[in-house]
Amino acid sequence: MIAARIVVPGRAPEVGEGPEPAGEGLVDVLAAPITPLDVLCASGTSYFGTPATPYVPGVQGVGTLAGPLGDLAAGTAVWFATTAGTAPGDGSMAQRAAVGADDVVALPPGVDPVLAAALGLSAVAAWMCLTRRGRLAAGETVIVLGAGGIVGQAAVQLARLAGAGRVVACARSASALELARSRGADATVLLDGGDDLAARLADASGGADLVIDPLSGDPAAAALSTLRPGGRLVNLGGSAAESSPVSSATLRSRSLDVLGYTNASLDAATRGEAVLAVCRFAAEHRLTVGHERVPLADATDAWTRQCDGTARGRIVLVP
Numbered sequence: 088m089i090a091a092r093i094v095v096p097g098r099a100p101e102v103g104e105g106p107e108p109a110g111e112g113l114v115d116v117l118a119a120p121i122t123p124l125d126v127l128c129a130s131g132t133s134y135f136g137t138p139a140t141p142y143v144p145g146v147q148g149v150g151t152l153a154g155p156l157g158d159l160a161a162g163t164a165v166w167f168a169t170t171a172g173t174a175p176g177d178g179s180m181a182q183r184a185a186v187g188a189d190d191v192v193a194l195p196p197g198v199d200p201v202l203a204a205a206l207g208l209s210a211v212a213a214w215m216c217l218t219r220r221g222r223l224a225a226g227e228t229v230i231v232l233g234a235g236g237i238v239g240q241a242a243v244q245l246a247r248l249a250g251a252g253r254v255v256a257c258a259r260s261a262s263a264l265e266l267a268r269s270r271g272a273d274a275t276v277l278l279d280g281g282d283d284l285a286a287r288l289a290d291a292s293g294g295a296d297l298v299i300d301p302l303s304g305d306p307a308a309a310a311l312s313t314l315r316p317g318g319r320l321v322n323l324g325g326s327a328a329e330s331s332p333v334s335s336a337t338l339r340s341r342s343l344d345v346l347g348y349t350n351a352s353l354d355a356a357t358r359g360e361a362v363l364a365v366c367r368f369a370a371e372h373r374l375t376v377g378h379e380r381v382p383l384a385d386a387t388d389a390w391t392r393q394c395d396g397t398a399r400g401r402i403v404l405v406p
């Protein structure tokens with residue numbers, strides 16, 4: 088079996104022959120995304136600790152069941168999760184992977200497996216921040232920070248699908264904003280570090296009800312100031328800064344909610360429902376994100392490009 092393996096934490100994986108996996112169920116892998124969590128775990132510096140090496144990375148993937156598993160027949164197309172990098176064991180970046188019955192979700196007909204893998208838990212996070220955590224109501228205005236990233240790209244489209252009346256996309260590049268407009272954003276704001284960001288956000292939104300925030304830092308503080316009474320900001324990352332300058336008066340004067348979110352809080356059933364929801368949108372050609380299909384044999388170079396930011400969207404390895 089061909090697999091990519093992390094041999095030394097902090098280095099790109101090496102590709103070669105490896106042993107067949109063993110477990111409750113086996114999946115013939117069709118697509119394995121390289122995600123920020125994979126890179127973090129493999130660095131050896133995450134809160135999960137230094138992983139036991141060598142191991143096959145890949146916390147999620149898409150494939151077909153090699154045999155029956157639970158109520159699912161052999162050959163069923165599934166999205167699957169693993170604990171690779173967070174606990175001992177191997178993940179999705181191989182020709183085959185071991186899975187448990189609680190970690191697979193049968194995919195809807197017609198969804199592209201590579202796109203499903205590219206969306207994966209990033210789109211799940213966007214969907215849950217909008218719906219369960221953010222309590223988006225029909226007709227409300229949503230500001231999406233970091234709209235150029237995979238979570239942000241998904242959030243712009245999913246906000247509309249969830250009933251938002253107005254969607255404002257914010258990103259650091261003109262190309263990302265142009266893409267957001269093509270995918271349904273009503274207005275865009277460039278995150279260029281200018282002092283007038285709060286005013287530009289207020290002007291573009293006309294007042295927001297919900298902010299999806301994978302950035303934190305000054306962009307989050309500026310967006311928070313645009314919220315109407317009872318508005319919500321859901322933070323799911325800190326790619327701009329680890330903290331944000333939040334005014335107590337701003338929070339109190341409008342009874343605002345500042346909420347946190349992580350996919351780690353989801354039970355398997357809720358996660359499965361969210362995976363199915365976003366993959367149905369993808370199958371209906373209503374949801375997509377920038378992604379790049381790369382052969383598994385080229386995983387070492389692909390991993391490096393995903394880490395240094397030269398990849399064209401989310402890299403998905405194809406055995």
